Amino acid sequence: MLKKELNKKEGYCLGIESSADDFGAGITTFKGQILANKSDSYIPAEGGIHPREAARHHAEVADKVLSQALSSAGLKPKDLSIIAFSQGPGLGPSLRTGATVARALASYLCIPLVGVNHSVAHIEIGKLKTSVVDPVTLYVSGGNTMVTAFESGRYRVFGETLDIALGNCLDVFAREAGLKHQKGIPLGAAIEKLAVKGKNLVSLPYVVKGMDLSLSGLLTAATVLVHRGNCSLEDLCYSLQEHAFSMVTEVTERALAHTEKKEVLLTGGVAANKRLQAMLEVIAEEHDASFNVVPLEFATDNGAMIAWTGILAYRHGLVTPIEESYVKLRWRVDKVDVPWIQ
């Protein structure tokens, strides 16, 4: 079909997200209206995400979440025009569960399947929800820490972690400190709450290497101190946040100065942190750029972002044949062409 006709045509895309601990289903119209965005999170009994258990959870809740999304959008399966799914990066067992659901639905309904890059989807939904056009994006979550900006056909990575992700660093520290995972309250939020009460800055490793940063040494040092017990937990949470957030802010500022773009977009689960928001707001202002935070519902992993990015790709003739719909665990954002951006 001609691109022009595709752009005019109205339709509905179901997006399935299952790259880590959330199983999400979202429905978006071709014009970008979000009709539904439902999800269900796997909460480990102890420790971090167990990939096999997360996949088991996804398989168990898939039909419930899909039904919720369809009924909240007021649609029947036959109304859907395309199915998009998160093809990577992420945890293999989790991704495969979502991909299986997506393939089955697309085959049964005889409609096109579109594989979407999870990181691209985070940026695209952020642009849709905040109306930014060409931002420097800081994407910080449990699995990702990267600064990207669009340049010649792709989102290029201007800085990233050399080892662990920011959310991972905060989560592991929280567990080492004995904080418990509660429904609806992520561990990062627990740290943020304690950090507000912290007064003394404990000196910890600050590792920026060129455009990149490293958080593993910071985590180890903070963990050693928490077990030693000389500093209050409030002070440690405060110091951990200040060091880690200063590092990502410094790297974001470098990308901003380098690209001279005029918008900063903050997304991912850690985007909810008020202190991180405040730091980024300062650098945005210094570089005459606007500062934008993606609303939490769309900053964490969600189905609507997959649906919307699926539509952008589909409109440019990108579909994923079933035989090429295998998941890509380490699919870097800078390996994906984004022809919908001029």
Next chain:
Amino acid sequence: MDTIAEPTLFKKGAEASLYLADWHGKRVIIKNRIPKKYRPTALDERIRSYRTVHEPQLMHEAKVAGVFTPLIYMVNVAESFIVMEYIEGQQIKQLLNKAPQEKRHEFCIEIGASIGKLHNYGLIHGDLTTSNMIRTPEGKIFFVDFGLGEKNIELEAQGVDLHLMKRALQSTHYQFWEECFKNVLCGYTSVRGLETTEKVYEKIREIERRGRYVEERKQ
């Protein structure tokens, strides 16, 4: 900085502001690390004074290693600024994309050789991007901005250093980053020898595999 006549803002970087000024009849660059309001004062002062002290030391040692760097005229730690020689020339970042292939190869080999000299001497630049390299009209390539550098003889640090060079080429010169990086490694090999270069190259691959989402990563 009050004692210096009429500094004019030359470039506002992410970390520091560069001023062009006249200092005792010399054309100089004043690099002033400005306080960063986003981070706590104690942390900010620690980072700024560390970088202000270390940068001139490393720039001096780089000269001993045989790499062109600006002369240092003065350091003020309290106000975190450095007065250094102004280098007339063009950034490699600008030259590389418009240079003919032959010139591009020549520049990259030269850059690789300079990195090799730094590493042989136990120096890490810490921020190898093409905007931190200036080519003078006489054809010398100067390295600037050692603010993130360190003294380190470990393969790990050398690997990260070259990995950053590769990443900078990928993001800024994506059209021909592969041939550029190949030539950087050629120049590097000419200084450090094949055996050492292979070890460093293996280290780069190991560093890349450590990254979270990398095709080649081992399970």
